[in-house]
Amino acid sequence: MKPTEAFAPAKINLTLHVTGQRDDGYHLLDSLVVFADIGDRLWLEPADTMHLEVTGPYARGVPTDNRNLMWRAAVAAGVTLCMRLEKNLPSGAGIGGGSSDAAAVLRHFGAVDDAEALGADVPVCLNPLPQRMRGIGAELSVAQTCPQWDMVLVNPGVEVLTPQVFQALTSKENTPMDALPDTPSRSLWLDWLALQRNDLEAPATLCAPVIVSVLHSLIDARLARMSGSGATCFGLFDSPADAQAAATVIKANHPDWWVVAGRTLASK
Numbered sequence: 001m002k003p004t005e006a007f008a009p010a011k012i013n014l015t016l017h018v019t020g021q022r023d024d025g026y027h028l029l030d031s032l033v034v035f036a037d038i039g040d041r042l043w044l045e046p047a048d049t050m051h052l053e054v055t056g057p058y059a060r061g062v063p064t065d066n067r068n069l070m071w072r073a074a075v076a077a078g079v080t081l082c083m084r085l086e087k088n089l090p091s092g093a094g095i096g097g098g099s100s101d102a103a104a105v106l107r108h109f110g111a112v113d114d115a116e117a118l119g120a121d122v123p124v125c126l127n128p129l130p131q132r133m134r135g136i137g138a139e140l141s142v143a144q145t146c147p148q149w150d151m152v153l154v155n156p157g158v159e160v161l162t163p164q165v166f167q168a169l170t171s172k173e174n175t176p177m178d179a180l181p182d183t184p185s186r187s188l189w190l191d192w193l194a195l196q197r198n199d200l201e202a203p204a205t206l207c208a209p210v211i212v213s214v215l216h217s218l219i220d221a222r223l224a225r226m227s228g229s230g231a232t233c234f235g236l237f238d239s240p241a242d243a244q245a246a247a248t249v250i251k252a253n254h255p256d257w258w259v260v261a262g263r264t265l266a267s268k
């Protein structure tokens with residue numbers, strides 16, 4: 001029997017407002033999350049003992065034991081698997097790599113109730129559509145009218161530690177997102193997005209000052225912003241050709257950065 005193949009798309013926070021902090025330290029968020037046609041690939045096969053092999057451009061340093069969220073997802077789903085992960089997404093990059101890998105395993109085995117226990121970003125990754133994410137990450141609603149976006153993702157090769165970024169955030173109580181646009185018009189969405197924020201951009205930049213250069217490299221985008229706790233930033237473009245052209249220029253200027261053009265996954 002051939003192993004089942006699954007796709008774990010990159011998660012991008014088009015906005016990320018931090019609106020409070022709970023007594024246990026976790027932060028309350030209000031975030032618009034989308035997914036890209038850029039991501040990791042997984043192969044899953046029932047086996048007698050759990051095994052995980054990691055290949056691909058970002059395999060280095062990825063644990064192949066129960067520290068890996070995919071492994072823990074399989075345990076939570078009550079299955080023993082021989083797994084292969086093609087790691088195309090950089091780790092510690094604000095684009096949900098490990099969470100998306102875990103969610104792909106849970107989704108495949110219908111073990112969706114176990115998502116929250118594996119991490120705050122795992123529930124949103126179960127359903128790779130545009131979603132508004134609130135609470136610490138588990139209060140989700142589909143953003144029905146959010147259009148598809150041509151985008152470029154840029155990561156400078158610097159890992160950013162999420163807890164450190166949250167720690168460097170000075171104001172924990174910021175305004176939530178405005179009401180989402182009730183229209184599929186890209187230009188109205190761009191106007192709206194420009195008025196929203198990623199509250200982690202400033203503290204992440206303190207941890208990794210290169211983020212300023214990453215955002216500057218996306219100067220031709222209609223909107224450029226950091227995703228999650230960084231350091232990956234995204235730029236939105238009007239067409240696949242515009243995104244590809246920008247990616248080519250950024251890559252030429254920064255050959256050691258991870259630069260990819262792609263498109264977000266649709267809400268329908």
Ligand code: C5P
Pocket residue numbers: 025026027028029118119120121135136137162163166
């Ligand atoms: O839940 P997860 O392991 O993905 O989160 C990583 C870290 O990010 C947490 O340990 C916490 O420090 C921080 N975090 C937070 N509030 C959230 C999500 C994550 O403070 N809503």
